[in-house]
Amino acid sequence: MNKHLNQLIKIANLDKEIDSFEPRIQEAKKELDILLEQEEQINSEIESLQGVAKDISLAIGKNENHLHELSTKLEEIAKKIKLIKTEKEHKALNLEEELAKEQITFANEEIARLNVLLESKKDAINVLKEKIENNKKEQQAIETKVQGEVEKVKAEQKEVFSQKEKLVIKMDQKIISFYEKIRKWAKNTSVVSISRQACGGCFMRINDKVYSDVIRSDDIITCPHCGRILYNQEETA
Ligand SMILES: [Zn+2]
Known part of the structure; x- marks a missing residue:
């Protein structure tokens, strides 16, 4: 067979081998990619839970402000009650007082309910954070493994590259x-x-x-x- 063609076949085979290295590296990294994907997903879950927790905290704050306003109102009513003269005024203030007390009860119940909800969100966030910790540990272990494999593949790659280089120098450059x-x-x-x-x-x-x-x-x-x-x-x- 003609010499140039023979050399070309060898070069083509070396190129095929060189092309096969990248998929091998990708294959080694696959496990790591899966873990990275999982980490990203957990992080976005944490983020959305943190958003919900923040909304709950804001709602608690609003209820607390309302409570504060209501207690000021009760104080004012108490002051007014001391100054009133007619039965009619007394009745009206009593009604107002009752209403404010009802609202205080409701706000307190709401705060209690929201606090329970907030705790459950915080617990969920902590569980996810623990998952992240474990995921990171796994990542580290796999990274070490991948690094070893990548180094091995790269060494082989280098060897094939140098084989190709040696051959290319000997060949007709036009071909x-x-x-x-x-x-x-x-x-x-x-x-x-x-x-x-x-x-x-x-x-x-x-x-x-x-x-x-x-x-x-x-x-x-x-x-x-x-x-x-x-x-x-x-x-x-
Ligand atoms: Zn053809």
Whole structure:
């Protein structure tokens, strides 16, 4: 087989190997990504609970202000009661007093109810914060593991890169740049074998002339249909 084609097949195989490293790194990081996603979700749950808790606190504050106003009102009524002269005025103030007391009872009940609600939200937030803590611990453990794997993959990657570099230096630079152009669109199917006289990239039939060129010629032959570089499978095997 012609020397240039042989080198190109080797380069194409090294490129395939180089491309396989990134998915391996991603695979190693997958577990970590899941944990990061979970962390984000828990954090947004905490945020929304904190929003609810804040609203409850505001409602408690409003009720407390109301209570304060009501007790001032009761004091005023008590002062007025001392000064009144008629039975009619007395009745009216008594009614006002009763109403204020009712409102105080209601506000106190409301504050108690809101406090119970607030506590339950705070408990829920604490549970979620604990979850975050555990998630972070898991993340740390996995990060260490991932780091080890990534380093291993990177070392292999470096080795393959240097193999490619050594080979590229020895090759005809025109052929290499021709191959790189095809690789831009054909990626890992830039150099393909012919099987049953069909291109291994686009699967179209190769005519007899091109087919015999691939088998006999010392030139780099491309598929007339798709432009990928062709080689004869049987010959390399
Ligand atoms: Zn083709």
